[in-house]
Amino acid sequence: MGTLVNAENIRGVYYTEGKDVVAVNDVSIKIEEGEVLGLAGESGSGKTTLGSIISLIARPPLHVEEGTLEIDGQVQELGGHAKIPRTWRGAVVSMLPQGAMNSISPTKRIRQLVYDVMRSHESKISKEEALDRARERLTTLGLPARVLDAYPHQLSGGMKQRTVTIISTLLNPRLLVADEPTSALDVTSQKILIEMLLEMLEKRIMSGVIFVTHDLPVLRTAANRIAVMYQGKIVELGPTEIVVERPEHPYTQALMSSVLAPEPAYANTRIEGMSSFDRSLFDAPAVFH
Numbered sequence: 001m002g003t004l005v006n007a008e009n010i011r012g013v014y015y016t017e018g019k020d021v022v023a024v025n026d027v028s029i030k031i032e033e034g035e036v037l038g039l040a041g042e043s044g045s046g047k048t049t050l051g052s053i054i055s056l057i058a059r060p061p062l063h064v065e066e067g068t069l070e071i072d073g074q075v076q077e078l079g080g081h082a083k084i085p086r087t088w089r090g091a092v093v094s095m096l097p098q099g100a101m102n103s104i105s106p107t108k109r110i111r112q113l114v115y116d117v118m119r120s121h122e123s124k125i126s127k128e129e130a131l132d133r134a135r136e137r138l139t140t141l142g143l144p145a146r147v148l149d150a151y152p153h154q155l156s157g158g159m160k161q162r163t164v165t166i167i168s169t170l171l172n173p174r175l176l177v178a179d180e181p182t183s184a185l186d187v188t189s190q191k192i193l194i195e196m197l198l199e200m201l202e203k204r205i206m207s208g209v210i211f212v213t214h215d216l217p218v219l220r221t222a223a224n225r226i227a228v229m230y231q232g233k234i235v236e237l238g239p240t241e242i243v244v245e246r247p248e249h250p251y252t253q254a255l256m257s258s259v260l261a262p263e264p265a266y267a268n269t270r271i272e273g274m275s276s277f278d279r280s281l282f283d284a285p286a287v288f289h
């Protein structure tokens with residue numbers, strides 16, 4: 001198996017009144033075929049911004065100043081006024097935004113959401129065909145087809161999140177970027193969602209996942225590799241076990257000690273300073289395992 005996605009030299013800047021915010025600062029990252037790549041880091045480190053650029057949904061005030069994306073040997077320029085083919089969004093890369101399960105319209109049945117998603121890509125698809133595809137996908141993944149007749153409030157949080165995840169991959173994207181998909185769920189529902197994502201990969205519904213979360217224990221069970229972001233840059237990247245058990249970058253070490261049982265070695269690392277800009281963390285060289 002080879003590389004599925006190769007994102008290079010990505011620079012994303014929010015043009016805001018007053019000053020520009022460089023949210024993603026020259027990031028290059030690869031996603032291997034069949035893997036879940038965890039994207040970790042504290043709030044504000046640039047995870048969502050990077051995810052939205054790779055999913056080709058960046059829009060003002062966010063501007064992609066530089067970057068290329070290669071998928072299946074096709075190279076897409078991202079910077080400046082590059083034209084993004086409409087056919088890529090949702091079908092080649094798809095993003096499941098944070099909180100998607102709570103932003104679906106409460107007055108529409110799930111079937112309407114399915115139809116809207118399918119029609120946005122295949123304008124001529126019939127309602128029946130769209131629903132057939134969704135029904136088949138739901139049952140393949142162990143959900144009852146009657147979910148389609150439900151209104152969002154009739155589904156539990158876990159079920160709703162699994163449903164929007166399935167809908168976001170109806171077009172069989174090569175890559176799914178899931179932004180904090182487990183953050184609003186209880187531990188049991190988190191586990192079920194992660195198992196479903198892995199099953200979807202196994203069934204080749206998509207071929208790779210970027211799993212964005214600030215929740216490191218979740219990534220421990222879900223991710224093959226973890227990339228850690230800090231201040232718009234990737235500071236450490238490697239196999240999950242290594243990044244979790246033997247992190248080398250001082251920021252990763254501080255992040256780990258803040259969520260896991262304190263290791264004697266990091267016991268003196270101050271966590272309070274993490275959210276603010278810390279020159280010593282910023283200057284430490286990135287570690288790629």
Ligand SMILES: Nc1ncnc2c1ncn2[C@@H]1O[C@H](COP(=O)(O)OP(=O)(O)O)[C@@H](O)[C@H]1O
Pocket residue numbers: 014016021022023041042043044045046047048049050061
């Ligand atoms: N719409 C916006 N306008 C200006 N700055 C933004 C906007 N969205 C995000 N940012 C800034 O970009 C940086 C990265 O944010 P984000 O990608 O959301 O981080 P994360 O997902 O890791 O929490 C932060 O400094 C944030 O304040």
Ligand SMILES: [Mg+2]
Pocket residue numbers: 047048049098
């Ligand atoms: Mg975010």
